[in-house]
Amino acid sequence: MWREKVREYETAIVEDLKGLLAIKSVRDDANASEEMPVGPGPKEALEYMYTLAKRDGFTTFDTDHIAGRIEAGKGEELFGILGHVDVVPAGDGWDSDPFSPVVTEDRIIARGTLDDKGPTIAAYYAVKILNDMNVDWKKRIHIIIGTDEESDWLCTDRYFKTEEMPSIGIAPDAEFPLIHGEKGITTFDIKQTKSVADDDEPEVELLRFESGERYNMVPDFAEANLLVKENMTDCIQRFEAFLSEHTLKGHHEVDSGVLKLCVEGKAVHGMDPSIGVNAGLYLTHFLNTLKLDQNAKNWVQLSDTYLFDSHFGEKMGMRFHTDAMGSLTTNIGVIQYQKDTGGKFGINLRYPEGFEFEKVIQEFTNEINPLGFELNVGKVQTPHFVNPDDPFVQKLLTAYRNQTGDMRESFTIGGGTYARNLEKGVAFGAMFEDSEDLMHQKNEYITKKQLFDATSIYLEAIHSICVEE
Numbered sequence: 344m345w346r347e348k349v350r351e352y353e354t355a356i357v358e359d360l361k362g363l364l365a366i367k368s369v370r371d372d373a374n375a376s377e378e379m380p381v382g383p384g385p386k387e388a389l390e391y392m393y394t395l396a397k398r399d400g401f402t403t404f405d406t407d408h409i410a411g412r413i414e415a416g417k418g419e420e421l422f423g424i425l426g427h428v429d430v431v432p433a434g435d436g437w438d439s440d441p442f443s444p445v446v447t448e449d450r451i452i453a454r455g456t457l458d459d460k461g462p463t464i465a466a467y468y469a470v471k472i473l474n475d476m477n478v479d480w481k482k483r484i485h486i487i488i489g490t491d492e493e494s495d496w497l498c499t500d501r502y503f504k505t506e507e508m509p510s511i512g513i514a515p516d517a518e519f520p521l522i523h524g525e526k527g528i529t530t531f532d533i534k535q536t537k538s539v540a541d542d543d544e545p546e547v548e549l550l551r552f553e554s555g556e557r558y559n560m561v562p563d564f565a566e567a568n569l570l571v572k573e574n575m576t577d578c579i580q581r582f583e584a585f586l587s588e589h590t591l592k593g594h595h596e597v598d599s600g601v602l603k604l605c606v607e608g609k610a611v612h613g614m615d616p617s618i619g620v621n622a623g624l625y626l627t628h629f630l631n632t633l634k635l636d637q638n639a640k641n642w643v644q645l646s647d648t649y650l651f652d653s654h655f656g657e658k659m660g661m662r663f664h665t666d667a668m669g670s671l672t673t674n675i676g677v678i679q680y681q682k683d684t685g686g687k688f689g690i691n692l693r694y695p696e697g698f699e700f701e702k703v704i705q706e707f708t709n710e711i712n713p714l715g716f717e718l719n720v721g722k723v724q725t726p727h728f729v730n731p732d733d734p735f736v737q738k739l740l741t742a743y744r745n746q747t748g749d750m751r752e753s754f755t756i757g758g759g760t761y762a763r764n765l766e767k768g769v770a771f772g773a774m775f776e777d778s779e780d781l782m783h784q785k786n787e788y789i790t791k792k793q794l795f796d797a798t799s800i801y802l803e804a805i806h807s808i809c810v811e812e
Contacts, residue, residue, distance in 0.1 A: 346746070346795070348472055348799075349795050352468055352472060352798075357451065357794075359464055359468075360456075360460065360794070361444045363464060364453040364455055365442060366384060366428075368384040368430055368455070369382070369385075369429070369430055370384075379408060380407065380497065381490055385490035386408050388428035388429070389408070392428060393413075399471050401414060402414045407501055409498045409502075410487065410501055412488065413485070415474055415483070416809055417482075420511075421482065421484075421508075421510055422482045422483065422510075422512060423485050423508075423509030423765060424467075424470070424484065424486045424512065424514075425489070426459050426463030427459045428459070429490045430454050431454075431783050432556050434564075434784075435785070436563075438785075439452055439786075441785075444456075449791055449792070450789065450790045452787070457774065457778075458516065459492070461789040461794055461797075462516055462773035462797060463516075465798040466513075466797075467486060468801075469801035478810045482808065482809040484809060487499075487502060487509075489761065492516075493559065496722070511767045511808070512762070512765045512767070513762065513768065513771040514770045515773050516770060517758060517760050517772070518770070518773075518774040519771070519797075520743045521736060521754075523728065523730070524726070524754075524756070525760065526726055527698065527725050528691070529720060530692070530720075531692065532688065532689050532718070533687065533718055534687045535686045535715060539637045539641065539715070545572070545634055545636040545637070546571070547570065548636045549569060550568040550682050551568040552626070552630075554623025555676045555678055557677070557783075558674070559613035559614070559676060561610050561613060561620070562622050563607060565606045566603060566605045569602045570602075582595055582629060606626045608620035610783060611783060611784060612780075612782050612784075613691040613783075614756070614757035615672065616654045616672060616675075617655075624652075625651075627642075627646040627678065628647060631644060641714065645714060645716060650673075654672060656671050661698075665695040665696065667696070668755045669755070671693065677689030693757045696726040727762065729769055735767060739771055739804050742800055742807055743772075746803060771804070773797035778790075
């Protein structure tokens with residue numbers, strides 16, 4: 344029944360999704376303002392969702408242009424659907440323009456199709472279809488839209504300062520069948536604090552190093568600028584040999600006496616850095632073989648000692664695993680160095696329940712301080728867990744099973760979704776077991792089947808929770 348209903352809306356779903364995908368809703372602090380708190384793109388995407396809602400007869404409510412909601416239903420209890428319209432930077436290497444959606448016979452290709460514009464549109468349409476059916480709502484629904492999920496969650500922080508917290512809810516921003524637990528997430532920076540004078544004239548000076556744009560993405564490109572005072576040819580040959588040894592792509596060029604080295608890696612979501620290739624860490628690993636100036640040497644040595652080839656925090660003394668939530672992970676997403684100011688590593692840490700966060704962070708801080716580095720911790724989101732036997736969770740699972748025939752149980756993840764804003768919030772779709780996970784990667788796409796199947800699941804689930812009661 345529900346899949347048949349979705350068929351009537353397929354063309355409209357694709358068209359509305361295309362409009363949202365065409366907005367380059369990447370956080371842009373350089374162009375932020377009071378009217379556009381995280382830049383013009385995210386604000387435009389939020390306004391786009393309001394436009395759809397008003398077209399379809401829904402009421403909207405805005406909180407300082409950084410988050411807002413679309414209202415439906417009636418009743419005492421409030422059900423939340425939490426999605427986000429911001430996206431991570433597109434990166435390089437796409438086969439098409441990442442913000443000009445390409446629609447083929449079976450898929451839609453653009454940045455944000457999976458994370459999280461496609462699932463958000465699917466959930467929106469589930470509510471719209473039920474509303475068009477004039478169902479007898481038993482609960483109120485707030486579709487809460489954020490614009491800063493990929494960075495600092497300024498959106499939901501602001502929203503829930505003043506707005507009603509749903510008693511139950513879903514985040515359509517992960518995988519089916521259902522996610523009832525999420526690891527704790529934080530970011531921290533390791534910054535160089537001491538400047539050391541060189542006793543000897545170095546063979547190579549590191550002038551600048553850049554890799555990565557987001558803490559929660561594995562960097563797929565790194566560039567270092569070097570002043571090579573001796574043996575330029577030898578340095579280049581060693582770099583080429585290094586690329587070959589590690590099966591990496593890269594290149595070099597010399598401009599005005601400065602040697603530029605570039606390495607290409609593979610970008611993946613920061614929740615599982617082991618399946619990516621961190622271009623920045625590989626390039627620092629190579630630099631550690633050169634006779635660098637002392638400050639640069641200290642910086643690349645720290646990288647090799649604590650970060651390189653250590654996806655589970657083992658080199659930092661942070662290895663931790665539970666059967667319920669899996670292993671702690673560390674993604675080194677932002678790597679920077681300037682000759683005048685020193686270097687920095689920006690790290691995304693995800694940890695299971697039971698990890699003694701403050702104790703371990705302090706121990707690591709004490710270890711690196713004497714080496715000339717400090718550690719600055721950003722926002723900390725503690726682990727989130729909902730009882731998988733809760734009747735609310737079981738209703739969602741039943742809807743999924745009815746639509747797919749798949750009887751798998753719910754599980755936990757290393758990713759972080761808006762579900763953790765709610766005491767009883769879970770991530771619910773929209774990726775399936777056979778979906779290709781290209782979140783935060785080039786050529787991201789969602790299949791039409793996945794988009795429409797997810798809409799059908801959301802339809803049955805929302806009907807069972809907010810209409811049938």
